[in-house]
Amino acid sequence: MQCKDFEAVLEQEGLAPLPLAAKSHLAQCSACQNLFADLSVLVSAAQQLPAEMNPPQRLWVSLRAQMEREGLIKQPMAVAEEKAHWWQALTTLFKPRVLVTAGAALALAFAAFLTFHRSPMGVTNRSTPAPSVAQVPPPVQPNGVRPSSSGSPIPVPDPAPQAIASAKPRANPKPPAIQHFKPSPSDNVYASFPVALQDVEPNVNGPSLRGSVEADASLRENLRVINAVIAECRKHLKKYPNDTMAREYLASAYRQKAELVATILDSGRSEQ
Amino acid sequence: MILNLKQNKRTVLSAVGTGILFSAAATALAAAPEQKEHHFEVKGRPTVVLQNIVDGRIEVKSSKSLEVVVISSSSPQKVAIDVEQVGDRIDISATGLVNSTQPHEVEANFTLTVPEQTELQLKTQTGLIYVEQVNGDMQLESVAGDVNLKEVSGYIIVKTTGGSLKCTQCTGKLDFASIGGGAQVLQSSLMKINLMTTTGNLLYDGEFVRTGIYTMKSTKGSVEVHFSPTDSLDVDARSLTGTVDNQAAEFLRPDAHGPHHSRNRGNSFFGTVGQGLAKVELSSYSGTIRILKRP
Numbered sequence: 225m226q227c228k229d230f231e232a233v234l235e236q237e238g239l240a241p242l243p244l245a246a247k248s249h250l251a252q253c254s255a256c257q258n259l260f261a262d263l264s265v266l267v268s269a270a271q272q273l274p275a276e277m278n279p280p281q282r283l284w285v286s287l288r289a290q291m292e293r294e295g296l297i298k299q300p301m302a303v304a305e306e307k308a309h310w311w312q313a314l315t316t317l318f319k320p321r322v323l324v325t326a327g328a329a330l331a332l333a334f335a336a337f338l339t340f341h342r343s344p345m346g347v348t349n350r351s352t353p354a355p356s357v358a359q360v361p362p363p364v365q366p367n368g369v370r371p372s373s374s375g376s377p378i379p380v381p382d383p384a385p386q387a388i389a390s391a392k393p394r395a396n397p398k399p400p401a402i403q404h405f406k407p408s409p410s411d412n413v414y415a416s417f418p419v420a421l422q423d424v425e426p427n428v429n430g431p432s433l434r435g436s437v438e439a440d441a442s443l444r445e446n447l448r449v450i451n452a453v454i455a456e457c458r459k460h461l462k463k464y465p466n467d468t469m470a471r472e473y474l475a476s477a478y479r480q481k482a483e484l485v486a487t488i489l490d491s492g493r494s495e496q
Numbered sequence: 497m498i499l500n501l502k503q504n505k506r507t508v509l510s511a512v513g514t515g516i517l518f519s520a521a522a523t524a525l526a527a528a529p530e531q532k533e534h535h536f537e538v539k540g541r542p543t544v545v546l547q548n549i550v551d552g553r554i555e556v557k558s559s560k561s562l563e564v565v566v567i568s569s570s571s572p573q574k575v576a577i578d579v580e581q582v583g584d585r586i587d588i589s590a591t592g593l594v595n596s597t598q599p600h601e602v603e604a605n606f607t608l609t610v611p612e613q614t615e616l617q618l619k620t621q622t623g624l625i626y627v628e629q630v631n632g633d634m635q636l637e638s639v640a641g642d643v644n645l646k647e648v649s650g651y652i653i654v655k656t657t658g659g660s661l662k663c664t665q666c667t668g669k670l671d672f673a674s675i676g677g678g679a680q681v682l683q684s685s686l687m688k689i690n691l692m693t694t695t696g697n698l699l700y701d702g703e704f705v706r707t708g709i710y711t712m713k714s715t716k717g718s719v720e721v722h723f724s725p726t727d728s729l730d731v732d733a734r735s736l737t738g739t740v741d742n743q744a745a746e747f748l749r750p751d752a753h754g755p756h757h758s759r760n761r762g763n764s765f766f767g768t769v770g771q772g773l774a775k776v777e778l779s780s781y782s783g784t785i786r787i788l789k790r791p
Contacts, residue, residue: 436550436551436599436602436621436622436639437597437598437599437601438551438599438621438622438640439551439621439622439639439640439657441640442622442639442640442657442658442676443639443657445658445676446657446658446675446676446694449675449676449694449695450675450694453694453715453716453781456781457781460736460737467736469734469736469779469781470736470781473715473736473781476692476713476715477694477715480673480675480694483673484657484675487639487657
């Protein structure tokens with residue numbers, strides 16, 4: 225059994241009881257031991273959380289649709305009709321805020337993983353101009369704007385860099401620099417970030433986030449800062465799509481935003 | 497008749513005055529912070545967990561005795577404070593009973609005295625977290641409050657949203673993550689540091705331990721390091737749209753390890769001091785990176 229087979233077993237059957245082959249592989253593979261240990265901790269922590277209402281169904285539909293689009297899962301089917309997986313059973317154990325936050329964090333971590341493993345090491349071609357390619361607009365609201373955290377609409381950022389990288393040129397052949405970058409499932413990551421975070425971004429214009437005037441002001445201000453940094457990185461990546469350093473900063477900004485959202489949501493949970 | 501009127505006037509004035517005095521006294525009493533003190537004996541290396549969900553300052557100092565002393569001061573009728581001992585773990589929590597509309601309206605301040613060898617998990621919204629002379633792993637979280645550490649050692653994790661960190665004479669390992677806060681690490685001897693912020697400024701003016709790894713990253717702010725000529729380190733500095741201001745060029749040998757020679761431009765620099773034993777990575781998106789030699 226290989227690591228990927230072991231992961232498939234975990235995905236399909238959960239943590240216990242493991243088949244003999246999986247146990248045998250687990251005993252020999254330190255990477256899978258780590259994975260197993262992490263999952264065990266997660267499940268254990270989840271079981272200790274008090275029960276609460278389920279997250280909205282639209283979130284599962286959205287997550288599943290996104291994963292299908294990226295080729296991470298196959299056999300699309302209606303979420304409500306399929307047999308519940310072990311990980312879906314966990315949803316009853318999670319609080320909605322924790323679940324949503326964890327979902328966003330996992331999506332970001334996965335995106336960051338793919339981002340950093342898809343490019344050859346050391347490739348930084350900031351001087352390469354953006355190719356003239358078909359531009360795929362990111363998902364936006366019908367009015368053409370993406371709502372900002374402060375409530376005021378901000379212009380939709382330019383098409384995500386992965387869209388530029390993955391879209392086929394209409395007339396001009398691909399520049400040599402671009403040909404090194406094979407489109408991967410992570411190419412849609414940046415376009416999906418804003419949508420994913422929109423789902424979990426709390427209403428920061430509410431009367432109180434933390435029950436503290438000063439803390440609320442800090443959270444609002446820093447959420448605004450992070451959104452501005454994300455917009456700036458995306459703008460830069462539109463111009464220099466192969467800039468790995470800018471990609472790192474973008475991924476870092478999304479990670480910080482996820483943590484900030486988690487902080488806000490965590491306070492809401494503790495006030496309940 | 498006139499005398500009666502004067503007497504009545506005096507009586508009314510006296511009554512009003514007394515009322516005002518009583519009212520003021522009642523207000524003062526109501527506003528006076530409620531103080532409590534708890535003592536817990538511990539056997540070994542205790543863990544203190546303090547979750548302050550309201551505003552307030554946390555101050556931690558150490559003593560030689562195996563005892564944890566918790567002194568709390570909070571807004572009466574507005575904050576609930578729970579303190580509990582489970583073995584060598586002391587759990588403290590402060591939660592708001594009302595929503596505050598004014599700064600410092602719902603507040604709980606803590607002063608802890610702990611054994612020198614203590615592990616800490618402290619969390620507050622605003623207000624300073626101050627820890628002095630404590631040895632042990634610690635995780636400190638704040639939204640808008642600053643964190644000030646002096647003579648602490650262990651694996652130190654600091655997370656803030658807008659608060660800044662000042663770490664003086666620290667040893668061990670340090671992780672700092674913030675969005676709006678900066679970090680100053682002074683006179684410290686840390687094996688490993690990882691400072692990350694979005695808009696804050698970062699400063700490291702301490703010892704570079706051989707084989708240590710020092711990572712400092714600020715998206716919009718500046719990153720500044722001070723080294724001495726006797727240090728041994730490799731410096732890798734990169735700013736995407738900002739600049740690298742190397743004010744110690746005569747002490748930093750560029751291109752010590754070959755492949756980096758082409759990167760030594762205005763916003764990128766690689767250099768070596770001594771044998772290059774410690775690894776120093778400085779990065780910024782649009783901020784300035786400054787490399788200075790200690791006088």
